[in-house]
Amino acid sequence: MKSVQKISETTQDRILEMDLSAELKHGVVVSNLAYDVAKELGLGEKECYQLAIAGMLHDIGKLKLEGYINGQEQNPMVIEELKYVRMHSTLGYEILKDQGYSDYVLESILYHHENFDGSGYPSNRSGKDIPMGARILRVCDVYAALSMDRPYRKALENDEVLRLMIDEIKNFDMQVFLAFQRVIHKGGNYGIKKETGYRNEGHFTEGNGNP
Numbered sequence: 341m342k343s344v345q346k347i348s349e350t351t352q353d354r355i356l357e358m359d360l361s362a363e364l365k366h367g368v369v370v371s372n373l374a375y376d377v378a379k380e381l382g383l384g385e386k387e388c389y390q391l392a393i394a395g396m397l398h399d400i401g402k403l404k405l406e407g408y409i410n411g412q413e414q415n416p417m418v419i420e421e422l423k424y425v426r427m428h429s430t431l432g433y434e435i436l437k438d439q440g441y442s443d444y445v446l447e448s449i450l451y452h453h454e455n456f457d458g459s460g461y462p463s464n465r466s467g468k469d470i471p472m473g474a475r476i477l478r479v480c481d482v483y484a485a486l487s488m489d490r491p492y493r494k495a496l497e498n499d500e501v502l503r504l505m506i507d508e509i510k511n512f513d514m515q516v517f518l519a520f521q522r523v524i525h526k527g528g529n530y531g532i533k534k535e536t537g538y539r540n541e542g543h544f545t546e547g548n549g550n551p
Contacts, residue, residue, distance in 0.1 A: 362489075363399060369484040371395030373523070373530050374476050380519040381476070387444065391473050394448035397441075398477055401432030426461045429453050448473030452481060455511040467513075475513040479505075479520045484530065498524070 374395040378388040405428055433450040451465060451474035458466030460478075470478075486501040496504070502524070509517065524530075 360403075363402065366484055366488060367396045367399060369488060369530050370398060370477065370480045373480040373484060373520075376523045377476050377480060377516065377520050378473075380523050381516065383472075387473075390442055390444045391448060391476060393441070394445045394452075394473055395477060395480060397436060397445070398432065398449050398452050398481065399428060400435055400449075401428035401430065404428075404431045404435065426453070430462050444471075444473055447471045448477055450474070452477040454478065456513050457510040460511070470513075472516075475516050476520075479512050479516050482508075482511075483520070483524075487530070 371392045372395070375388050375392040378391045383391075402425075405424055429450055429452055433446055436449065437446055448471060451463070451470055454460035454463065454465045454470045454474060455478070456467060456470065456475070458464050482505060483501060486496050486504065487498060489495045502521070505512070505517075
C-alpha cells in the first residue's frame with residue numbers, strides 16, 4: 341500500500357507541474373478545514389480566523405520556488421526537486437513576515453511540514469514544540485492534497501485518504517487528528533463546489549486589517 345509520505349513526494353511536491361489555479365483551490369480547502377478543526381478543538385474565534393488565513397497562505401513559498409526551478413526542466417530534477425520543495429515553508433515565512441501578519445499565522449506557515457515525531461522540516465521540531473497552528477495545518481494539508489484532483493493524478497476516495505493518513509499517524513498530533521476525524525465524519529464537503537469554486541467564504545469577512 342502506498343504511504344502518505346511516498347504520495348506526497350511524488351504528487352503534492354511536484355513543483356515542475358505546479359498549477360496556480362489548483363494551488364489556490366488547495367489553499368481554500370486547507371483554510372476551511374483548518375478553521376473547522378480549530379473550532380472542534382475549542383480554540384477561540386480569533387485563533388480560528390488566524391488559522392484560516394494561514395491555511396490560505398501556507399504554500400505561498402512555492403511561487404518563489406518557480407524562480408529557482410524555471411528553465412531547469414532538462415536537469416535531473418527527480419533527485420533535486422524535493423530539496424528545493426522543502427524550502428517553501430521557509431520562503432513563505434520570509435515573504436510574509438513584514439506584511440503585518442501575526443506571529444501565529446507566520447509560525448503556522450513556517451512549521452506546517454513538521455511531523456509530530458520530529459521527522460519533518462524545516463527544523464525537525466517534534467511534539468508540543470511544534471506550534472498548535474502548524475500541527476493543525478499539517479493534518480489539513482495532507483488531507484486536502486490527497487482528496488483533491490491535482491494536475492498529475494485524480495483525487496483519492498475519502499476512505500483511502502483516511503486509511504493512508506492512519507498509516508502515517510506518527511506524523512500527526514493525535515489530539516488534532518481525532519478532532520479532524522470528527523469534523524470529517526460530520527459530513528462536511530471539503531472539496532471545491534462546482535458552482536462557486538469556494539466554500540465558507542465567511543471565514544474571511546472579519547475586518548481586522550489582515551487580508
